[in-house]
Amino acid sequence: MNQKQRMKRWTVEDAADLYQVREWGAGYFGISKTGDVIVTPLRGRKDVCVNLPEIISGITARGYDMPVLLRFEDILDSQIIHIHESFRSAIEKFGYKGEFKGVYPIKVNQQKQVIEAITRIGKLYHHGLEAGSKAELIAALSFLDDKEACLVCNGYKDREFIDLGLYACKMGFKCFFVLEMPGELDLILERSRALGIKPLLGVRLKLSTQASGHWIESGGDKSLFGLTIFQIIEAIEKLKRAGMLDSFKLLHYHLGSQIPNIREIRSSIQEACRVYAGLVLEGAAMGYFDLGGGLAVDYDGSHTNYMNSCNYTLDEYCADVIEAIMENLSEHSIPHPTIITESGRATVAYYSVLLFNIFDSSSIDVDPVPRELPENTPDIILNMLEVLKSLNVRNLQECYNDAIYYRDEIRQMFKIGDLTIRQRALGDKIFWNIIHALSENIKDLKFVPKDLMDIDIALCDTYYANFSVFQSLPDSWAIGQLFPVMPVHRLAEMPERNAILADITCDCDGKIDRFIDKQGVRHALKLHSVKEEEDYHLGVFLVGAYQETLGDLHNLMGDTNVVSIRVHEDGTYSIVREIEGDSVADVLSYVEYEPKSMTKQFRATAEQAIRENLITPQERREIMNMYEEGLRGYPYFEK
Numbered sequence: 223m224n225q226k227q228r229m230k231r232w233t234v235e236d237a238a239d240l241y242q243v244r245e246w247g248a249g250y251f252g253i254s255k256t257g258d259v260i261v262t263p264l265r266g267r268k269d270v271c272v273n274l275p276e277i278i279s280g281i282t283a284r285g286y287d288m289p290v291l292l293r294f295e296d297i298l299d300s301q302i303i304h305i306h307e308s309f310r311s312a313i314e315k316f317g318y319k320g321e322f323k324g325v326y327p328i329k330v331n332q333q334k335q336v337i338e339a340i341t342r343i344g345k346l347y348h349h350g351l352e353a354g355s356k357a358e359l360i361a362a363l364s365f366l367d368d369k370e371a372c373l374v375c376n377g378y379k380d381r382e383f384i385d386l387g388l389y390a391c392k393m394g395f396k397c398f399f400v401l402e403m404p405g406e407l408d409l410i411l412e413r414s415r416a417l418g419i420k421p422l423l424g425v426r427l428k429l430s431t432q433a434s435g436h437w438i439e440s441g442g443d444k445s446l447f448g449l450t451i452f453q454i455i456e457a458i459e460k461l462k463r464a465g466m467l468d469s470f471k472l473l474h475y476h477l478g479s480q481i482p483n484i485r486e487i488r489s490s491i492q493e494a495c496r497v498y499a500g501l502v503l504e505g506a507a508m509g510y511f512d513l514g515g516g517l518a519v520d521y522d523g524s525h526t527n528y529m530n531s532c533n534y535t536l537d538e539y540c541a542d543v544i545e546a547i548m549e550n551l552s553e554h555s556i557p558h559p560t561i562i563t564e565s566g567r568a569t570v571a572y573y574s575v576l577l578f579n580i581f582d583s584s585s586i587d588v589d590p591v592p593r594e595l596p597e598n599t600p601d602i603i604l605n606m607l608e609v610l611k612s613l614n615v616r617n618l619q620e621c622y623n624d625a626i627y628y629r630d631e632i633r634q635m636f637k638i639g640d641l642t643i644r645q646r647a648l649g650d651k652i653f654w655n656i657i658h659a660l661s662e663n664i665k666d667l668k669f670v671p672k673d674l675m676d677i678d679i680a681l682c683d684t685y686y687a688n689f690s691v692f693q694s695l696p697d698s699w700a701i702g703q704l705f706p707v708m709p710v711h712r713l714a715e716m717p718e719r720n721a722i723l724a725d726i727t728c729d730c731d732g733k734i735d736r737f738i739d740k741q742g743v744r745h746a747l748k749l750h751s752v753k754e755e756e757d758y759h760l761g762v763f764l765v766g767a768y769q770e771t772l773g774d775l776h777n778l779m780g781d782t783n784v785v786s787i788r789v790h791e792d793g794t795y796s797i798v799r800e801i802e803g804d805s806v807a808d809v810l811s812y813v814e815y816e817p818k819s820m821t822k823q824f825r826a827t828a829e830q831a832i833r834e835n836l837i838t839p840q841e842r843r844e845i846m847n848m849y850e851e852g853l854r855g856y857p858y859f860e861k
């Protein structure tokens with residue numbers, strides 16, 4: 223930030239630009255005039271709006287400590303409505319003759335609350351479910367009571383899975399078995415004969431189209447799942463022989479998740495349509511064309527084909543899907559199929575926000591160098607001090623080189639015993655003063671030398687954040703995914719600090735040091751100084767997809783508190799579902815400890831301490847109370 227920008231008064235508009243909230247917020251998130259994050263969960267209803275800091279005070283007043291995973295059920299509704307409305311208008315626009323049926327893939331967020339909410343709003347549009355395992359099918363059957371909705375079964379199917387699916391068909395569910403492996407067909411045909419139930423069959427196509435992004439291996443020739451064209455032809459032969467070609471109704475493929483480039487989506491449709499047309503000509507019943515997932519979320523708001531973004535909107539996706547299918551099926555005048563998509567990420571990502579507080583911060587010490595240095599100060603340190611004194615706009619690169627040289631020398635001399643611990647500390651202090659002076663000086667430069675470009679990052683603070691990356695943002699740690707992170711209040715105030723976030727696990731991987739940026743990745747986040755008297759709250763946004771059940775118990779941090787709210791017309795809200803996070807006893811029992819017997823054991827240890835005159839009986843009582851309260855407590859940082 224240069225002098226001119228600093229002089230200009232900071233406004234909430236600047237905050238919106240800095241954190242790019244308009245770009246990734248999809249109209250759901252914004253900033254109020256007073257500098258709070260606000261949420262407008264109903265599309266097209268800007269007047270219905272809640273204030274995030276107010277919700278935080280409301281839920282903490284009710285006794286929920288941070289971190290809290292906050293869900294906006296209205297946003298989930300809005301996304302499902304948005305998907306269906308977008309497809310409806312594309313279907314109208316192009317005169318498509320088939321319909322659209324969405325299904326929600328359970329694996330993207332399996333929590334009961336989520337499935338419950340989706341099947342309730344989904345009923346309006348016959349939005350169904352996709353199950354990739356036996357457990358997911360069992361869950362789906364208990365929540366889906368809409369016989370018009372599709373139930374798509376992917377995943378490997380054993381006899382139990384198949385029998386359950388066949389009975390679901392008999393009960394009137396539109397339950398499709400999608401063949402993932404050629405071998406599954408024999409078992410399905412055998413069980414179908416044994417139970418006298420006709421299956422609804424589909425195949426998963428192994429595409430040769432390769433997509434970019436994190437999950438490239440899910441599509442393409444080398445993908446683990448699906449049938450090659452050759453295997454599909456063999457399946458057709460088998461079905462013909464069994465007289466069951468009329469059961470073959472669906473073609474499915476899944477290019478992978480988070481496909482950032484619309485061209486790849488179009489080109490996969492082109493290939494799959496060729497296969498679909500071929501199957502119709504072979505005499506299969508068909509009628510359903512299932513594109514799988516892949517509809518991306520623009521996490522960094524850059525609207526590009528960068529992996530954390532996408533170069534298309536939902537409306538454009540729907541229009542392109544409809545147009546591409548029509549174009550590619552027109553040649554053989556194939557009847558327009560019912561289109562199924564299995565969008566998970568785009569359906570649920572927006573509706574959860576992870577909220578947490580900062581419980582401490584640390585910054586690089588740049589206290590001024592004392593005027594008088596001790597008499598015996600070694601030359602090497604005096605040389606370093608000379609660098610600091612001589613530093614000016616014209617010799618920045620040279621000073622930087624010298625400072626690094628002397629720093630390394632000082633470290634080496636300390637290591638072999640030529641410098642004392644106090645001399646080393648003095649050397650470090652002068653070094654950081656130089657770095658600080660460099661970063662002040664480059665602010666006014668037009669062209670910053672390459673070495674000095676990231677010097678601010680060397681000086682950046684560490685903010686200690688009350689959450690666990692491993693539990694709540696596993697994709698941030700495991701695959702370097704970016705999520706938008708920002709303060710949820712004080713946005714009318716200019717953030718003066720550069721910081722990275724360290725989580726509460728004290729694991730060196732437990733951090734966020736990559737942040738969204740219009741051009742790639744930013745290595746520090748602008749934040750406000752933390753005040754003694756006021757909690758500083760941040761939010762990580764768009765965390766509704768994949769994060770919850772992939773999260774783990776690293777350092778025994780358990781599930782966070784989860785609160786789901788509904789927003790009313792007048793801007794008030796009600797909590798509609800709540801799940802208390804794990805207690806310390808809960809997480810310990812997940813790893814086979816028995817809290818009861820631990821207490822018993824510790825009681826005996828405390829009794830022994832009394833015998834050894836280390837504590838009094840009253841102290842034992844207090845210690846035991848503390849221990850048991852600790853077991854009942856929240857594993858996160860409590861105040």
Ligand SMILES: *Cc1c(COP(=O)(O)O)cnc(C)c1O
Binds near residue numbers: 327329479515516567
């Ligand atoms: C994971 C998965 C999905 C969901 O993909 P998104 O990109 O989250 O929409 C859909 N279908 C199948 C078969 C999947 O494995």
